[in-house]
Every structure is written in structure tokens, then in C-alpha cells.
Amino acid sequence: MKMELRVLRYFQAVALELNFSRAAEKLHVSQPTISRQLKDLEDEVGVTLIKRGGRSIELTSEGEYFSNQVNQILALADKTLDNMQIGQDITGSIVIGSAETRSFISVAQSIKALRNKYPHIKVNIISTNANDVRRNLDSGNFDFGIVVDPASKKDFEFIHLLGESRWGVLMPRSSDLANKDHITLDDLENRDMIVTQQNGFLDTLKDWYGESTKKFNIVATYNLLYNASLLVSAGVGYALCVDGIINTNQSDLIFVPLEPRRTAGTNLVWQKGRKLSQAAEAFLKQISSDIDK
Numbered sequence: 001m002k003m004e005l006r007v008l009r010y011f012q013a014v015a016l017e018l019n020f021s022r023a024a025e026k027l028h029v030s031q032p033t034i035s036r037q038l039k040d041l042e043d044e045v046g047v048t049l050i051k052r053g054g055r056s057i058e059l060t061s062e063g064e065y066f067s068n069q070v071n072q073i074l075a076l077a078d079k080t081l082d083n084m085q086i087g088q089d090i091t092g093s094i095v096i097g098s099a100e101t102r103s104f105i106s107v108a109q110s111i112k113a114l115r116n117k118y119p120h121i122k123v124n125i126i127s128t129n130a131n132d133v134r135r136n137l138d139s140g141n142f143d144f145g146i147v148v149d150p151a152s153k154k155d156f157e158f159i160h161l162l163g164e165s166r167w168g169v170l171m172p173r174s175s176d177l178a179n180k181d182h183i184t185l186d187d188l189e190n191r192d193m194i195v196t197q198q199n200g201f202l203d204t205l206k207d208w209y210g211e212s213t214k215k216f217n218i219v220a221t222y223n224l225l226y227n228a229s230l231l232v233s234a235g236v237g238y239a240l241c242v243d244g245i246i247n248t249n250q251s252d253l254i255f256v257p258l259e260p261r262r263t264a265g266t267n268l269v270w271q272k273g274r275k276l277s278q279a280a281e282a283f284l285k286q287i288s289s290d291i292d293k
Contacts (some may be wrong), residue, residue, distance in 0.1 A: 093124060186215075
């Protein structure tokens with residue numbers, strides 16, 4: 001089976017526009033060309049990817065799956081082409097999957113310093129969690145990941161980023177706990193809690209509190225804390241999280257730290273044994289230098 005990137009771009013445009021004419025106009029080719037090439041593509045893969053009906057079209061379930069895969073293939077192909085270097089200037093793109101963490105400010109400062117030296121480097125930041133970082137580093141979609149402890153760093157190279165975050169509880173200002181200076185495990189007894197779905201976090205809770213975690217009720221999990229904050233605002237429960245992510249100024253929420261004090265470090269990770277592009281090598285050199293200052 002031989003699929004050309006050109007044909008995959010035709011399919012990507014049609015999947016986005018759901019209209020052959022608009023896709024053809026976007027790609028500056030004729031509509032019959034796209035129609036014929038995509039019919040040949042369907043014959044090649046052996047399934048129907050597009051439901052054709054009058055003026056409207058839609059993707060089949062196989063087409064939806066194929067579209068997701070094509071997006072990843074083309075993103076990786078584009079990144080590879082961007083990172084082919086010519087001359088002394090370093091160009092190309094870097095993809096960083098990042099957890100929500102206040103330590104990202106140090107990464108941002110290193111990106112700024114990097115682009116002052118190499119203005120043709122483009123940096124793509126994708127907000128995600130540690131589980132997704134691992135999957136995308138394994139597949140090559142990400143060059144680097146930023147993960148918050150206790151995320152596993154097995155099979156990764158990593159460096160510790162500056163700063164640390166403190167664990168606490170995000171709650172409504174109207175809560176009976178909102179005026180406390182800190183929150184203890186006893187304060188959370190019988191409370192509905194929202195916790196991160198990050199692998200290893202429940203084991204960390206047990207390390208902190210032993211079997212006492214059963215004192216509170218986990219009613220929901222979150223990937224990104226912003227969505228968890230909306231659950232808190234809606235009265236679903238209290239979110240166990242790190243500080244510095246949600247701006248609680250002039251909001252109906254407040255962050256109260258845990259006692260005993262619990263903190264989390266942040267790490268930059270990348271795949272062991274994988275050759276980095278020149279752009280990625282330049283970023284790694286820059287952030288390592290900034291950390292050592």
C-alpha cells in the first residue's frame with residue numbers, strides 16, 4: 001500500500017471542510033481531481049471513508065478514525081520537513097506537551113531567549129497531562145514533555161525545572177473551610193473530592209495518608225484543572241490540585257494549601273535514545289543553561 005502525502009492532504013482538507021468545492025478551492029486544485037483521488041484512496045484502503053449525498057458529505061466511522069491518523073501523520077511530516085536545516089541558522093519547529101504548572105514560566109523565558117538567537121524556530125505548546133505526554137513522546141508527536149511529580153519518568157531523559165508547586169484544595173469562597181489558613185485530612189472527611197487522573201496520583205495519596213484517603217469521596221477526576229474549577233464552581237466537589245494554575249482573584253473560588261505541606265516538582269522529559277532535531281537540541285541547550293545560572 002502506497003499513500004502519498006499529497007492525497008492525504010486532500011483528504012484532510014475534505015474532512016475539515018466537509019465540502020469538495022471548498023476543499024478544492026483551499027488547495028488550488030480542481031474538484032474532479034480531489035474526488036477522483038479520494039475515490040482511489042478508498043479503493044486502496046478498502047473501506048468507505050466519506051458518505052456522499054447530494055451537496056452534503058460526512059465522514060464514516062472509519063473516515064473519522066482515518067482522519068485522526070492522517071492529522072498525526074501530516075503533523076509529523078511537516079515537523080520533519082521544518083527541521084531539515086540549511087546553512088548556519090537553525091530553523092524548524094519544536095512540539096512541547098505541557099502539564100499545567102507555574103514552573104512553565106521558566107520554560108517560557110527559555111523559549112524567549114532561544115528565539116532571540118534563532119528567530120526562525122517555531123515552538124508549539126500543547127496543554128495536556130502526563131499520560132498523554134508519554135503516549136505522544138513514544139509516537140514521536142512531541143519532542144519534549146513537561147510533567148508534574150509523581151508522573152513516572154521511566155524510559156525518559158529528564159531535567160528538573162526551577163520552582164515547585166504546593167498541593168492544596170480549590171473550593172468555593174462560600175465554603176465553611178474557605179477562611180482556614182490550611183487544610184488537613186480531617187477537614188476533608190466525607191467531602192466530595194475531584195482529583196487528577198494522572199497515573200500514580202492515587203498511590204501518592206496513599207503515601208501521604210495511608211488508608212485514610214477513604215475518609216473523603218472521590219466523585220470526579222480531571223485532565224486539565226480549568227475544567228475541574230468549573231466543576232467546583234458548579235458545586236460538584238472540591239478539587240485537590242497544585243497552586244498557581246487557577247487565578248482565583250475576583251472569582252468565586254479560593255485555594256487553601258494542605259497541611260502537612262505537600263509539594264510537587266516539575267520536569268522536562270524527552271525520549272531516551274531518540275535523535276533530536278537541531279531546533280530541539282538548541283532548546284535543550286538553552287533551558288539547561290538557564291537552569292544552571
